[in-house]
Amino acid sequence: MLIHSINVVRKMSYVYKLCGIAFFSLMLLVFSNQVKAQDSTAGGAAAAPAGGGDAEKGKTLFTNNCAQCHAVTGEKVVGPGLKGIEERAPSRDWLHKWIRNSSAVIATGDAYANQVFNANGKVQMSSFPSLSDADIDGILAYIDQANKPAITASTAPTGTDSGGPTVANASASSGPSELFTFVLVALLIVMLLVLGVLLVIVTILSKAVSPVTTESVQTSSFGQRLKTGMSDAFNNSTLRSIVIVLFLLVATKETIDGAYSIGVQKGYAPKQPIAYSHKLHAGQYKIDCNYCHTGAQKGKSATIPAANICMNCHGVIKKESPEIQKIYAAIENNQPIEWIRVHNLPDLAYFNHAQHVNVGNVQCQTCHGEIEKMEVVEQRSSLTMGWCIDCHRRTEVNTKDNAYYDKFVAIHRKESKEPLKVANIGGLECSKCHY
């Protein structure tokens, strides 16, 4: 008996070990995931302090004012590429005048100005009378810096600068579901192990209960022992019940999870009537999202740009492309382009872009994912109510310089030391979104 019980104890410790391994691997999965998220945050943060001085300011100005038509490289967008602009232009002073009001320079009959004007299809460059000499110098410095080989290498991380934190955000938001799969798999493994262990226990216990058979069992081969063990286990009603209950539990859980995913179109990436690439426009050329999605700051709908917005650039660029010809056809036939809606909210939910983008200063990528890397737009977030609520619980209210929130901030400071979250100002209430 004693030997048996020691045996049992030894076996039990084996079970503990197994459990330990399972939990360890589980924790590993969890942590590795977090580490991943932290890595990308750290990368983004590290890249931020690159550069400085005039060129830094120039970069902002360039992005806001010039990038729609010009590339810092030699490549032509609407206007010519700006690589080596200072060497080409007659003088820096000439550049100041040109950028502030190009048509005035052309009107003076300046030879180089007219040459540039004619070479670029006589498309007038926008005037920027508000830029000071120092601003323009900054822009030029940035162009210069961007084209220096040493710096070019470091512009790559700078490029992810704006995307960095949001990438982290995105992966964090997609994290739970990945994690969930891991947990599920791990749980299944643990369950199988437990099952195996139980089998062993039952075999041993059955031996203990009927000592007569002990000898024969001990002498019989492993295969036979397993066979007897299995059939014993199968005939054991307790064990059978446990297995059935476990099976039912897992099945129910799967059904519920399946039901929750009905109508969730995460990953939906339909083929659009025009093969428009966000990767090219938003990623490579860094055109500001608001340039095309004019409603995002103003109203409920971010709006898909009208054909006349496309024509701002494509009136000149890549006119021959068959995809762009489709826009021309739409305008000629007065037949609007029927895009396929990727992000669909049910009618019963009210979502307003201006509230989030303008007031809340939420980045587009927070909900739409790394749109600047998408060749075809894909729905990256689940867009379920749980997803909305989750974000409202986590997100701090952008109260800075917004007098509307002053009262909330004052009240909240009195009551709590935690930051003011959207949930604290009624962001979880039904009629914020349902009416």
Add this chain to the structure above:
Amino acid sequence: MENTSKRYWKGVEELRNDATFVKNANSEFANPDPSESSNDLNGLLGGSNTQRRDFLKVMGFGMAAVTLAACETPVHKAIPYINKPEFTFPSISDYYASTFSEGGDYAAVLVETREGRPIKVEGNQQSSISKGGTTARVQASVLSLYDIDKLKGPKRGDADIDWATADREIINQLNSVAGKNGAIRIITSTILSPTTKAVVADFVAKYPSARHITYDAYSVAGLIQANQSSFGKAVIPSYDFSKADTIVSINADFLGSWIAPIEFMSAYAKGRKIGAVGGGKKTMSRHYQFETGLSMTGSNADYRTAIKPSQEGLVVAALYNKVAAKLGGTSIGTSSVEVANLDKAASDLANSRGKALVISGSNDPNVQTVVNALNGLLGSYGTTIDINTPVNYRQGSDQQMNAFINEAKSGQVGAILFFGANPVYDHPRGAELAEALPKVALSVSFADRADETASLAKYITPAPHYLECWNDAEPKQGYYSLTQPAITNIYKTRQFQSSLLTWAGKPNDYQTYLKNYWEENLFTEDTGFSSFEKFWVQSLNIGVFEPNKDEAPTGGASFVGNVAAAGAAIAQRYKPTTGMELSLYESVGIGTGAMANNPFLQELPDPVSKACWDNYAALSQKTAHDMELAQNDMVTVSVNGKSIDLPVLVQPGQADNTVSVAIGYGREKGGKSANGVGKNAYPLATVADGFIMYTAFSAKVEKASGSHIIAQTQTHDTVMGRTAVLQESRLASYQKNPKAGRHEPKVQTSKGPTDATNITLWDGYGKPNHSWGMIIDLNSCIGCGTCVVACNAENNIQVVGRQEVINRREMHWMRIDRYYSSDAEAEDYSALEVASANPEVTFQPMLCQHCSNAPCETVCPVLATTHSTEGLNQMTYNRCVGTRYCANNCPYKVRRFNWFKYTDNDNFDYQYNNDLGKMSINPDVTVRSRGVIEKCSFCVQRIQEGKLTAKKERRRLAPDEVQTACSQSCPTNAITFGDMNNPESTISKVLMVEQQGRAFHVLEEINVRPQISYLTKIRNKDEEPSKEANKEVHA
């Protein structure tokens, strides 16, 4: 059967054991003839041939198909503009100033458009005439734009033709008529637009035999005639009810339908507002009403007397004589009349000389002449009446119209053009005209549908809705406003003006014509603009141009009429009768019936009777009892051999031995919502001395067979002494104690009685930022129902139709409860249910009270109704499972259940059953489906929008920045909405004062703490000491 020894046979076949019988004995239903069913594809799905197996097959296939289809997520398209207008953004509303003018009714409006489609009409605050107020018809007008029953293009008879063909043929025929010097007649309702009149003049210049004839479906030609004889001016003067201390109205429903309710309502309410909402004023006007049926105006009167139509002239004459006796005028010889309150009215009028106003709704010029003389005696001209600033709301001439019908009958008319006119339906001699019309060589109607007149015309050249038009209006001399299109023409329609210009051989661009007209005629005034273009843009922007606004009323007018002759004529015509008398009236919602195909208006309950989707014969309680008639019994009402069958509605306050019937119903070709609703009462009007009389002194009312249930939204008439619901007092008591009439419930506790609000089970909710609330002033609310329609339009509220209203399933989020007083003693509960013969009436708008301790929230098993931190009681449709516990537990009964899906449902064929009608949907509000509860949301979409605007501009919300649809539309400003947490908002300022005065919560003792406060109703009546003392004892 087993227990009996007898054998039964199904028939001889069974007894004989026929082969066919045996074959069929086992099948439940007899097999049809196989030759009929075998190749019949319909047999599978429809008709009696369907077999159970087929049914199961179809069902199985259907289920499989649905399951398969459900796997595929539907693809939604996102379609942007091709060329986006620079200042228009999808999902952001644009507002355009415009003008509603429909048969002389006028309102300056702002049209809210979304992605280029008008979805709502608001009042334009810039107008000093309508002052931002609207009426039910103005609010409902946006739905008429999307009326599916409208014509899609011009027609010749039943055939569709194009405009070029129509123009060519009509011009040819006009020329041939004009060539023979045949008469051309342009028949219109009142035209407010001076530019349109110029267009008509151009047309007449081209065809000199043409003449323009104006008539009004509800005529006030008698008043115009009387002013002609009294003052030498054939006009309607401006009335200012706000300046009158004593108002006496004889059969004029000036708040509901008479001349210009929109203008009169706000002025009247201004004189009736007291306390904090009236600027601290503690006096109010006193209003006497002498009338036949209980009108909305009569319901608001302090003293109301029921009179028979045959007494109308005598009452006016007696009033004149009594006032003349006090103020020194010559009396006129008419027989005396004994009606209540006449002496009192006369003495009040005499005492408030210079601040008095007498009006009459009669179309008898003699009566109006005496009224003019009376107003002259009282010094009303130059104070409450301004005859030097005439109004243009009604310009019809009964005599000209009569002459025209005679002409048409005798075949003297060569061509007729009808614009905004449907005389076959809405003129008492319509039937005669209908007979004459086919004989006329050329008849053209500009109606938007083949209505009763247009369907008889040779051509229909449809004119668009006013929201698709350019136009202007001059409702009052020197007050102009512009109509600009808010949407391009939906169908192939063309403006009346453009058509006339085309036929007159002129350039037909009416926009340019209008601009030129303004440049030539209005820019000459002192506009303060350097260029016409600037002036034009500014006028279009604000919608109105009012050069006369700052001019004070220019003196009075001296009465030069012959009051003695008028008196003699009255004595001749008005004599006591013994039989039944008839009075025809214009209902507040439907009006003259021109907009009868508007389901919002059909479902708007009458302010007083609360009946909708029907007109009826209103009889007094005594008359109905005497004639052994009950509600809903059919009666035949006949006058001069013309009769209609109507259901009876027992109306407290109706004069005995009289019957009142609303005009505007009984359309036959108005459209699917209008056709067959009620009966046409216009033929019962008579023409006397060339004027249409809307009364008849000898009518017959006989019981007819059958009954017809009248759909009423409120069937319990009295408040049964429940002071917790309705609190009212009289002016003298109020002046002594601002809390007069307040009921302050106390609850007994172990420590003695305490306020009901001190004891609670609930913890309450914090309202840190905003606390949205509302004040409803029962003194300002006149019961017109504008808010109800405004709420319908704003919140996509479904129309349910007559039968569902009878089933008490109307969906209105806002209702106006009307309570009659009862003469019974406070203990006699069954008698308390019966209204007085001439009851006092109180209107109480009732909507979700947004209780802070909401009983509905406590009982919802799925948390579909919850409370917000802004004091709102939120309703989440997608969470609601339809238990209706909340509706049962709501003490105010304001929750509505969707018994059906009312959209895309042929049983509810109203605005949401077609794509055109759905264009009126407010995109910010969910369209509710079957099985969920809905209720007033305090227009949460507007609150959210207002907050977002403030946030985007990085500022706090301004006081009163957010307005609900009801508060915005109210023509009397009875509803004040705002943030009770903002001390600067109007609601906070009023509550600060009135919490110690008139403010009360309905059912305060149940301590649900509503966000809505009501202000007590104060009547300007003398105290009745004996009864008051009695009341004190009972209390």
